[in-house]
Amino acid sequence: MQDVSHADRAAFATANGVEIANQLIDGSGLRVDRMRRRGRGAGINPTGRYEPFARVAFDDGWNSLEELPPFKTEVQVEAPKTIITRNSSPDISFDRSINPYRGCEHGCVYCFARPTHAYMGMSPGLDFESKLFAKPNAAELLERELSKPGYEVRSIAIGTNTDPYQPVEKTWRIMREVLEVLEAANHPVGIVTKSALVTRDIDILSRMAAKGLAKVALSVTTLDRSLARTMEPRAATPAKRLEAVKALSEAGIPAMVMMAPIIPGLTDSEIERILDSAQSAGAREVGYVLLRLPLEVSPLFKEWLLRHYPNRYRHVLSLLRSMRDGKDYDAEWGKRMRGTGPYAFQIRRRFEMTARRLGLNEARTKLRCDLFTPPRGTGVQLALL
Template structure:
């Protein structure tokens, strides 16, 4: 019984194939509760494995995609960047891959570095970094380390479902709290409220703030687009819970997808402000590398009547392409429609009094604990 067929797409490992085999939609029953429609081989692979029916209904016997978690032994935990259009220069990713399954996630292409697909593999074959807290403590204790805000949740969500059992994010927060180090978190999960005790304690010293990503208030759209993330209602409840605990909290209307959820800008900001959000931001849909095809597959299946319109407007903001990675444009887009989105956002923010004062986290409280047997400084 043959379940997959290898198609050679290149013999020289130095020549990367632009099209590593055709994408084949996976049976809906096998990918129930997942975001991606397919599981195309990674772009660095020399062989693409494509499922096919050999006439014996073999595909019907394949099991559903289950979440698998492997341990990743990282050597360092703080990732540095020099991108001029983002507000932080360092971040932490407790996990690789994300079970939330957001079909538009710009981090999906990173799974290719593990020899896996940016499609269903990204949301079902996950990697956890259980040594993250120990690595962080070592890096923060290094001689000459200069503190600046660490961003968490900018790539994959630190509060995705597997965090309930792995608790890596909580261990990281305990280290940051002990060191007096500032942290900014972005998440789609109400699980962040589990750690409100640490976050409120850090917030009292000006060391923590959180942003909830709310892409839509439409439960049907949210379920299709972000199948295992918290419902819109639960995210708003998380904003309220954090605000009541004294944690500065904001809302990210990200990503904004033209002709799909951009009509909700004002309603999302209204709802978040009513729950206690004081800051807001937005990012236009980004479709780098494999994400472009994955999103178009999803859009064609779930919203076929809007497919042409969504992609036409998006390309009008991306210079005629699905994506423009140019710094300064990749987050906001360009052209009249992009300007309109930006202006609507600005007017809503002004009307609601958001962003009047942005929370600047402190770095002057940073003080690595003295190691056991260590010596106090005289000065």
């Protein structure tokens, strides 16, 4: 095992790429053995961008390259001091959100949240989907924050960064506890997920929805099971997500379908089919986001695309760059979600016309903020007078 600086790493990989491309490598940014990463989305595990060195495994001729174990899901406890995250981005519809977990076991290769794992000194690659952080005190913190004098009520978004219903939620049940606090306080909430596990909480969500306090969006990126299996390896199948939409709708919970992201040259051909399936499942609202490749997500996605769809590699990137001013990603507000240019316009018009034909988006669900009652539970600071 050798330590190399990030500046030297590119030269090392260029000089030795042919020989080491298929070796068992951890932390170098090069491909990890297929059997070791079985069932995962990312094929590489590059060192976090804030780390001064990258560790590169190589064979020194003595056949001493150690065999490393498979990437198993590990969960560490994180103890934050606050749970509500605020933002002032002008191109998104919410100003506050909650993330019960850091990292996501779904392993969606395109996930724009992957770079956040670098803040923990970990890789946005395989580490992001196998080394997770849970926040078991989330409900307690939420209750405390909602009870603060002067708290201004607005809808809280959950699932905007990592999925609150990812597989580990079955054990930790943090999202369930958060919903219990929100219901008790009559606080509005909007949820985004790729998991059918959301139907577990229909009892709470239906009661909240009856008061105009809850809505749920299921992300459906493709109806192709094979594509979904490689692109979102541990998320629910597309059919299960649509079944969840139907179950939510039948329980009186406003259910939306998000095609997020649309990948040009790979999934954009499914726009009409996905919207038609969404309408049949009971969704009354739909939306989309164009593929985003910030920071480390770009090389991760490119490696995945080259591995699974090499014949589409150049076409997909060419279309994407045509909508991103010639770059892999444009972070400018107002452009990052939809892109610009003729192809972006074509996607937008197809989406809008199909939604109109199916009677979707005729009305937008607005959540109520006037029923809020500050919590008065254990751990909440009492008023002095």
